[in-house]
Amino acid sequence: MQDASRFGRGRSSVFLKLLLSPIIAAAAMSFSSVLVISNALQLNRMGLWIDWRDLKMADEDEEKAEDISRRDFLGEVTSVVVGLGLAASCVPFIESMSPSEDVLSAATTEVDLKPIDPGATKTVPWQGKPIFVMHRTNEQIKAMQASMGGFDPVADAKRVERPQWLVVIGICTHLGCVPNKVDEGWLCPCHGSLYDNSGRVLRGPAPKNLYLPPYHFVSGDTLLIGKDEKQT
Numbered sequence: 657m658q659d660a661s662r663f664g665r666g667r668s669s670v671f672l673k674l675l676l677s678p679i680i681a682a683a684a685m686s687f688s689s690v691l692v693i694s695n696a697l698q699l700n701r702m703g704l705w706i707d708w709r710d711l712k713m714a715d716e717d718e719e720k721a722e723d724i725s726r727r728d729f730l731g732e733v734t735s736v737v738v739g740l741g742l743a744a745s746c747v748p749f750i751e752s753m754s755p756s757e758d759v760l761s762a763a764t765t766e767v768d769l770k771p772i773d774p775g776a777t778k779t780v781p782w783q784g785k786p787i788f789v790m791h792r793t794n795e796q797i798k799a800m801q802a803s804m805g806g807f808d809p810v811a812d813a814k815r816v817e818r819p820q821w822l823v824v825i826g827i828c829t830h831l832g833c834v835p836n837k838v839d840e841g842w843l844c845p846c847h848g849s850l851y852d853n854s855g856r857v858l859r860g861p862a863p864k865n866l867y868l869p870p871y872h873f874v875s876g877d878t879l880l881i882g883k884d885e886k887q888t
């Protein structure tokens with residue numbers, strides 16, 4: 657009888673357990689869900705909640721920034737390479753614009769004055785033009801200093817660096833003939849223009865005095881035509 661009673665209590669205990677198990681499991685799951693939601697709300701309030709969408713956007717932003725910096729770097733490298741290439745290609749062009757030694761030497765003419773006696777004139781070429789270098793005597797210097805020339809008047813002192821040396825371009829200012837040396841100065845064979853021993857026009861049709869080339873004395877007996885003193 658006691659055994660039957662124990663067996664009856666055992667069966668009702670098992671029945672109770674079977675009945676209560678799903679209720680307890682459901683209650684536990686609900687409690688866990690409440691805890692998770694509560695924690696999430698708490699983190700959100702504290703500003704510590706991190707949404708996975710934010711993480712994804714942050715990753716995309718980082719990739720975009722890397723792309724931009726990579727493009728910037730490639731752009732800068734390309735600019736430097738193109739710049740260097742242009743600079744290198746300009747070197748031969750710039751070098752070709754610099755006058756060579758031959759051209760520079762042809763641009764000037766050096767004249768040894770020692771062989772030119774007083775009263776004599778030497779004609780030398782300079783840049784394809786005849787240059788008259790006249791060693792004037794004291795009488796000629798005095799006569800020229802006393803005159804202002806013809807219809808293109810100017811003082812003799814303004815046309816010479818040293819009174820005993822007259823240096824002029826030997827081309828008539830009318831139509832470009834080369835005048836011949838005469839006692840008064842130079843006479844143009846083409847139309848009769850006359851210049852004095854300072855190269856000033858005394859008679860036309862030449863309208864201007866003979867032009868002066870740039871020149872300077874590099875020593876007592878040497879003249880350099882093509883550069884004046886300021887250019888040296």
Ligand code: FES
Nearest residue numbers: 828830831844847
């Ligand atoms: S060219 Fe000399 S006078 Fe005409």
